[in-house]
Every structure is written in structure tokens, then in C-alpha cells.
Amino acid sequence: MTTQIDQVPSLEERLEQPEPRDMRADVVFAALSDPLRISIVQRLMSEGDDAFRSCTWVGIDRPKSTLTHHFRVLREAGIIEQRRYGTERRSRVRMDDLAARFPGLLEMVLAAPLG
């Protein structure tokens, strides 16, 4: 039982997200139907790696509650993974999961003409 208690913090660390098999195309499209959310995904992929980045690093000038909402929509669709680091949340794009489930999607998002 001690082992289970010890595991609680690590279970808490990653915020809830869908398994790849549960990702739905319509939900993913809905998450990408907002220019700001497309910008977040583009920015998270801009360095070409999958390191976890903070809201601050993403550098989109909106109120924290607004950003929290948009990151949550992306996470619940399966597009990003979020982890808690102390009081901060950091995010990365689930590049491997998305490439397997929706081939070509991330390339399209990266090249997305918004204007």
C-alpha cells in the first residue's frame, strides 16, 4: 500500500488526456478551429523538438485564464500533453501520437494560412 501512496504524485503530474485510439477527428478539428489555438501549436513546434514549454515561453499576450482555457481544449482533443511542474503547467505537442492517428495533420497545421 505504501507503493500506491508513493505513486500518487506521479499520477498527478500529467494532466488527463485521451489515448490515441480515443482521439476523434471532429474533436481535433474543433480544437484547431481557433486561430489562437493554431498559433499555440505552431509555436510549441517551432523549435522542432518535443520539450515541455511554459505558457510564458509560448509568449502569446492574452490573460492567463484565456490561455489556460485554450491549452485545455488542445489537451482534451489529444493535440498537446500537459504536465505540472510545481505550480506551473508545461506543454508539448503529441507529435508521435498525432502522426500515427492523423497522418499529415501536423504538417498542415504548421503550414496553415491563417489570414
Place this chain on the structure above:
Amino acid sequence: MTTQIDQVPSLEERLEQPEPRDMRADVVFAALSDPLRISIVQRLMSEGDDAFRSCTWVGIDRPKSTLTHHFRVLREAGIIEQRRYGTERRSRVRMDDLAARFPGLLEMVLAAPLG
């Protein structure tokens, strides 16, 4: 002047749609954020050609007003073209325009896991 009058019916024939350069990724994603609209696009592409098909041919069992709405959302995003044939509207997917503007999108829609 007679020539201009004669052209009115042909101008009326194609319903309003965006030019490829005006298609926006966020608007296209929004149009595809509904499982029924994804199904319409999949069905229109199911024969592998770009012939114009009627609502009836698409064969989705919803009220006509509902289908009219969903086809309009797809047309205004640039995903389908609609023409009037007498009192009937027929539609086709703008495969060439979409392939040029959003490479990979139609392949993704065709393969889209919805459930």
C-alpha cells in the same frame, strides 16, 4: 447589353464561395468539426470523382433544412462547390483547390476516425 443579360443565369448558377487564396485554415477546421459534415465530405468523395451530387444522392437522413445548413458551412469554408440545377442544388468537393491550399487535408478527412 444583350450579352450581359444573357450571362445572368450562368452567374447565378454557382453559389458564392471563397477563392483558394482566401481559404483560412481555422475556418476549414471549424467546418470539419462536425461528424455529420465530415460524413458529407467523405460521401461526396466516395466515388473518387468530382461529379456534382444532390443531397438525395449523399443519402444522409436529416431534415432538408439541416442539410442545407451543413452544405452551406462547407461551401463557405471552401470545401465544396455548389451549383443550382433548376430547383435543386448539387455539390462536389473542391479537390484540386484543397489539395493546393491544404496538402494532406482530404486524405486526412477520408481516413478520419470519427468514433
